[in-house]
Amino acid sequence: MKKAWGVELPARASVSxxxxxxxxxxxxxxxxxxxxxxxxxxxxxxxxxxxxxxxHGPSVLVRKKFAEKYAISANYYQDMVTxxxxxxxxxxxxxxxxxxxxxxxxxEYLRGKTTYSLGYTxxxxxxxxxxxxxxxxxxxxxxxxxTITMGFSxxxxxxxxxxxxxxxxxxxxxxxxxxxSYRVGVSQILTKALISSLQLxxxxxxxxxxxxxxxxxxxxxxxxxxxxxxxxxxxxTRTSNAIALNARYYLPYRAAVHGGYRFxxxxxxxxxxxxxxxxTHPWRQWTFDVGYRFYSQNNADFYxxxxxRRDEQNFLARDKELSTFKSQALSLGATYEFVPNGxxxxxxxxxxxxxxxxQFDYDDFRDARYSMLPAADPNFRPAGSEPLYSFxxxxxxxxxxxxx
Amino acid sequence: xxxxxxxxxAAAVVLAGCGNIEPWVKPYERQALADPIMSFDPNPVxxxxxxxxxxxxxxxxxxxxxxxxxxxxx
Amino acid sequence: xxSRLNSWMRGAALAxxxxxxxxxxxxxxxxxxxxxxxxxxxxxxxxVSLAQLKGKVVMLNFWASWCGPCRQEMPLLDQMHKxxxxxxxxxxxxxxxxxSKDAEQWLSKTPVSFPVLFDRESKVSKLYDVSAMPxxxxxxxxxxxxxxxxxYKTGDEGEYLNQIRALLKE
Numbered sequence: 001m002k003k004a005w006g007v008e009l010p011a012r013a014s015v016s017x018x019x020x021x022x023x024x025x026x027x028x029x030x031x032x033x034x035x036x037x038x039x040x041x042x043x044x045x046x047x048x049x050x051x052x053x054x055x056h057g058p059s060v061l062v063r064k065k066f067a068e069k070y071a072i073s074a075n076y077y078q079d080m081v082t083x084x085x086x087x088x089x090x091x092x093x094x095x096x097x098x099x100x101x102x103x104x105x106x107x108e109y110l111r112g113k114t115t116y117s118l119g120y121t122x123x124x125x126x127x128x129x130x131x132x133x134x135x136x137x138x139x140x141x142x143x144x145x146x147t148i149t150m151g152f153s154x155x156x157x158x159x160x161x162x163x164x165x166x167x168x169x170x171x172x173x174x175x176x177x178x179x180x181s182y183r184v185g186v187s188q189i190l191t192k193a194l195i196s197s198l199q200l201x202x203x204x205x206x207x208x209x210x211x212x213x214x215x216x217x218x219x220x221x222x223x224x225x226x227x228x229x230x231x232x233x234x235x236x237t238r239t240s241n242a243i244a245l246n247a248r249y250y251l252p253y254r255a256a257v258h259g260g261y262r263f264x265x266x267x268x269x270x271x272x273x274x275x276x277x278x279x280t281h282p283w284r285q286w287t288f289d290v291g292y293r294f295y296s297q298n299n300a301d302f303y304x305x306x307x308x309r310r311d312e313q314n315f316l317a318r319d320k321e322l323s324t325f326k327s328q329a330l331s332l333g334a335t336y337e338f339v340p341n342g343x344x345x346x347x348x349x350x351x352x353x354x355x356x357x358x359q360f361d362y363d364d365f366r367d368a369r370y371s372m373l374p375a376a377d378p379n380f381r382p383a384g385s386e387p388l389y390s391f392x393x394x395x396x397x398x399x400x401x402x403x404x
Numbered sequence: 405x406x407x408x409x410x411x412x413x414a415a416a417v418v419l420a421g422c423g424n425i426e427p428w429v430k431p432y433e434r435q436a437l438a439d440p441i442m443s444f445d446p447n448p449v450x451x452x453x454x455x456x457x458x459x460x461x462x463x464x465x466x467x468x469x470x471x472x473x474x475x476x477x478x
Numbered sequence: 479x480x481s482r483l484n485s486w487m488r489g490a491a492l493a494x495x496x497x498x499x500x501x502x503x504x505x506x507x508x509x510x511x512x513x514x515x516x517x518x519x520x521x522x523x524x525x526v527s528l529a530q531l532k533g534k535v536v537m538l539n540f541w542a543s544w545c546g547p548c549r550q551e552m553p554l555l556d557q558m559h560k561x562x563x564x565x566x567x568x569x570x571x572x573x574x575x576x577x578s579k580d581a582e583q584w585l586s587k588t589p590v591s592f593p594v595l596f597d598r599e600s601k602v603s604k605l606y607d608v609s610a611m612p613x614x615x616x617x618x619x620x621x622x623x624x625x626x627x628x629x630y631k632t633g634d635e636g637e638y639l640n641q642i643r644a645l646l647k648e
Contacts, residue, residue, distance in 0.1 A: 035546075042449040048457060061449045068631050075449070079477075100475060121473045128476025143427025143609065157474040179474060181466070187444070192429050193436045197444065201466035211476075242467035248444060250436040264464035272464035280441045287441065297463050321463050331454075341587070354450060360461070395457055397450055431611040432574040432603040438544045 034113045034140050036065045038347075042401045050358070050393020052084040059399075071108040078102070086389060087320075090368045091215060091229065093164050100125045113140040127169060127212075130157040132179070147187040155179035161212040175208030193250035201242045210234035216318040217368065217383065218307040225382035226371060230310050232317050235302070240266035244274075256280040269301035270322065278331075285340055289333035289354075299324040305366050306384045320389065323365040329358040348403040356395040365389050445469060513538075513617045514605045518572070518595035521582070526570070526595055528621070535567045535645040537638070538615040540597075540608050542574045543584040547630040548612040552590060554635045558642065559592040565646055566619070572597050574608075616641045618648060 040063050047056040057078035065071035079102075084095035102123040109116045119134040136151035157177035161170045185199040215229035246260035257279050264272040278291030300322040302315035333354040339346055370386035373379055381387070429437075436442060445451050455470045460477035513536075517527035528536070539555055541548035552571075559569040569592040573581040578596045585594065597603055606615060610628035618624050625641055627634065 038546075042447070044449045044453065046453050059449050059453055075452075077453075100477070102473070102475075104473075123473055123475050125476050128474075130474030130476075132473040142425050144431070145427050145429060155474050159476065177474060183467075185469075189429050189437060192433050195437060195442065195444070199467040199469065203466050240465060242464065244467035246444065248442055250439065250442055254439070254441075256439075256441045262464070262467055264466070266463075268463075270463045272462070274464065282441055295458070295462060295464070300463070321461060327458075327462065352447065352450070354454075356454065356457075358457075395454070397453060399447070399449060401447065401449075427609075430600070430603065430608065431613075432540065432542065432597075432600050432608050434611070435542065435544050435576055438542075 034110055034115060034138075034144075036068065036071045036108060036110050036115070037063065038403050039064050040401060040403045042399055044397060044399035047396040048393060049395075051360070051391040052086060052089070054082045055079050065108075069110050071110075073104075073106040073108075075104040075106075076102070077104075086367065086369065086391075087214060090372070091213065093213075098125060100128075113144075114138070127160040127162045128157065129160075130155060132156075136183075145189040149183070149185040149187070151181075151183040153179070153181040153183075155181070157207070159208050159212060164213070173212065175212075177205055177207035177209065179206075180204045193252075194247065196245070196247040199242075199244045199246075202239065203242075204237065204239045206237050208234075209236065209238055210317065211319065214319060216307060216316040217305065218310050218312065219383060221309070225375070227306060227368065227383040228310070230316075232319070233302075233315050234317060235268065235315050238266060238268055240264065240270075246276075254282060264297075268322070270297055270299070272297035285337045287335040287337075289331070289335075291329075291331040291333075293327075293329040293331070295327040295329075297325060299364055303364075305364050318365075320362055320365040324363040325361060325365065326363075327358055327360045329356050331356040345404050346402050350401045352397070352399050352401065354395075354397040356393075358393045358395065359390070360393070361390040362388050511623060513615070513621055513623045514602075516602045516605060518597055518602060521585070521594040521596070526593060528617075531568060531570070531617075532621050533566070533619055535562075535619060535642065536617040537567070537569045537642065538572060538606070538617060539569060540572045540574060540603060540606070540611065540613040540615075542611060543580045544575070545611045549584070549588070550632075551612065551630045551635065552588060555638075556590040556592065558635070558638060559590075562642055562646065563592075567642060567646060568592065570595060572602055574600060574603050574611075614638065616645060618645050 040061075042059075042061045044059040045056070046059060048054065057080045059075065059077040061073065061075045063071060063073040079100040081098040081100070082095065083098070088095065100123060102121065104119060104121040106117060106119040115138040117134070117136040117138070119132075119136075121130075121132045121134075123130040132153055132155040134151060134153040136149060138147060138149045140147050155178070157179070159175045159177060161173040162168065163170055181201060181203045183199065183201045185197060187195070187197040189195050210232045214232050216232050217227040217229060220226040220228045242262055242264045244260060244262035246258065248256055248258040250256055258277070260274075260276045262272075262274040264270070264274070273296055275294045276291065278289060281288045300317060302313060303317045303319070303322045305318060305323070307313075307316060331354060333352065336351045337348065338351055339349040342348065365388065366384070366386040367389040368383070368386060370379060370381040371383040440446060452470050455468050459465050460475070513528060515528050517525055520526045537555075537558070539551075541552070543549070555569055555571070559567075571590065571592060571594040573594055574597050575581045576598060578598060581594070581596070606613070612630050614627040615623055616625040616627075624645060627637065627641075
């Protein structure tokens, strides 16, 4: 435990961060006040279909403020998963069903130009539990042209494993993950029509970081056209850095165009670039959104689609999430404001539909199903020469929002 | 660590002393900025969801406004 | 030893930062000075100048149709105008919408009885150094600015009433 000014701090909390937090906390409350977001309730239905996986479920959010000083929010989110993904097929397992329940609570306190926030999230699956606590500060400066936000999150996960044959949770397997996340952001109004934001986030994970069900491939020692499987071995720590720049511009005929870029690196050797651009066009009671997102990353140091032999290195992974790949997404959205003049206690209400089409193209992750076919099959490909894997996904969101 | 402390303290002093910069966009000129189409995040439930879709399938994470949480999302 | 000194240095530097911070105060002070003269077109079609209102207690309210707190306080301001206009008080709304049609559209749904002037080019906003939306300027019978109230929160109408009554008594 580190000590600073006689106060015990957990090892990871840096003294300088605490100092800046204190400095902001003690800033005098200026005579003009900031504003808390409006009261609202949202009910969303989400659906993802792609790569042999279907995930769908609800997400409900309610936000309420009191005396223009306090606000609380609550969110319930659920994923109902049916998965026969390529990883499931290659491991020889059968399609599985799973449910993830997540709920979050948040509280905000506004004093002058400063908003303090506290949040707690709890997520449960039959083989995974995650808890995250977040603390944040947001400060308006320079006549409200600048907003600085800082956040700190602490997470604790518990990883368990379900025996794929008996379908029972293995009582002997229970591994923790500890997570720390530090965020700093600046939002800046540049002109009457242009707003920008810069965000930085550092995340560190410690513990059992791989998927207990996934295996890596290595050339079958008895037949080099086939592969064998062995459980993945991951490092026990990972630290990542991300920096993102976003901007939004108002077009004089009443429309908005936005763009953003994010740069990412981590201690596993992954480097990624994300580009986003979009256009928002309102028309009478409708608002239309169109967007494009391009993502590319290079593989983690210990990733390989096919290793030469078992235990070739200390760390071995075959998670396609850690491979070299690109993803492109096109998104279309339509919003309809159904009570333009309000209705009783409802000030504003919208009905929204969003559709995203995402295409994933892998450069060093192969479709191993081709080498699992019988050798006589014309589609058979030897391990390591299978075609590269790619898949497309359709994502739907349908939601209602009311402001009251 | 020392450098980091120094930078942050300098930033705090500079920010404090700069309270006298006149805002170049006056409050009565904020018409466009106040328009809901100019909001960075008009629908938090939707943004949180789509960020999760990408986070669960890509290696990169962070700097997208949502305070992430863990999940066993394979 | 050095680490102790470092702690002290850090503490002192932070204290210094905080001290500088407290010195940056927002200038809320009331300016007991002449209210700048202006002439603006009004909603009813004619032009209104501040000089015409000398002798009355004037509450100048800068608002915009796109500003939430501004819209929220309008009905309350209307009540004040109706209640005290017979006693030598008038509320004057100065609308800063770049496009007055937006203001007129909102006013047709939420009508008010006090005069609304259009400051489309923000000339009067600049003149009065409007630094928050909404801003309410209290001008006494002699034409001096006695108080400036920035922003609006539920309950501020109490302060408005106190100011109006105090200025009416003079």
